[in-house]
Amino acid sequence: GAGVSQSPSNKVTEKGKDVELRCDPISGHTALYWYRQSLGQGLEFLIYFQGNSAPDKSGLPSDRFSAERTGGSVSTLTIQRTQQEDSAVYLCASSLGRSGANVLTFGAGSRLTVL
Amino acid sequence: GDSVTQMEGPVTLSEEAFLTINCTYTATGYPSLFWYVQYPGEGLQLLLKATKADDKGSNKGFEATYRKETTSFHLEKGSVQVSDSAVYFCALEGNYQLIWGAGTKLIIKP
Numbered sequence: 001g002a003g004v005s006q007s008p009s010n011k012v013t014e015k016g017k018d019v020e021l022r023c024d025p026i027s028g029h030t031a032l033y034w035y036r037q038s039l040g041q042g043l044e045f046l047i048y049f050q051g052n053s054a055p056d057k058s059g060l061p062s063d064r065f066s067a068e069r070t071g072g073s074v075s076t077l078t079i080q081r082t083q084q085e086d087s088a089v090y091l092c093a094s095s096l097g098r099s100g101a102n103v104l105t106f107g108a109g110s111r112l113t114v115l
Numbered sequence: 116g117d118s119v120t121q122m123e124g125p126v127t128l129s130e131e132a133f134l135t136i137n138c139t140y141t142a143t144g145y146p147s148l149f150w151y152v153q154y155p156g157e158g159l160q161l162l163l164k165a166t167k168a169d170d171k172g173s174n175k176g177f178e179a180t181y182r183k184e185t186t187s188f189h190l191e192k193g194s195v196q197v198s199d200s201a202v203y204f205c206a207l208e209g210n211y212q213l214i215w216g217a218g219t220k221l222i223i224k225p
Contacts, residue, residue, distance in 0.1 A: 033212060042217040091158065101147040101166065101208045106158040
């Protein structure tokens with residue numbers, strides 16, 4: 001696609017429910033990243049994919065968080081048994097390759113509110 | 116490990132003022148350096164980059180020069196506009212991802 005698409009753009013859920021956030025990267029971008037941005041805060045790295053593999057999952061905050069990527073394209077971030085502290089904007093970005101010098105293209109984000 | 120330090124915000128300026136947002140880094144070698152910008156309600160986007168020492172990145176009237184002697188990449192603009200109000204992130208090239216600063220919120224008053 002022309003840009004990185006994320007859905008839903010907004011999600012309000014009750015504490016304890018599971019949520020899935022979707023990212024559709026730019027076609028041909030092999031690297032995909034998930035970040036979390038809490039209100040007024042910087043970027044918190046969650047996970048990095050190169051193709052369908054996730055060489056670095058070190059940023060996932062707990063075992064309630066998981067992510068997968070299929071076909072080297074779409075990625076899904078799943079949060080189980082959501083907690084209020086999970087409320088944040090979840091950002092997805094993609095780039096051409098594994099080099100850290102590649103320019104990242106970001107989606108508009110998915111705003112999650114846990115009541 | 117590698118790290119990026121930005122000046123804390125918010126930075127509040129009047130329209131047409133001169134802007135500097137400081138960014139310093141700690142890194143092994145000479146990584147590429149970036150400024151990304153996040154306008155209200157929008158996703159982050161690349162503002163400018165520099166790939167080697169003494170390079171100057173520029174875009175939309177913003178400039179930043181890669182200074183290895185001071186390990187800095189300060190963002191400057193000669194005359195800011197209300198539309199420049201945003202959060203600005205400095206970042207450096209890591210192994211496979213960017214190392215991010217905490218972000219600086221810029222508020223421009225008419």
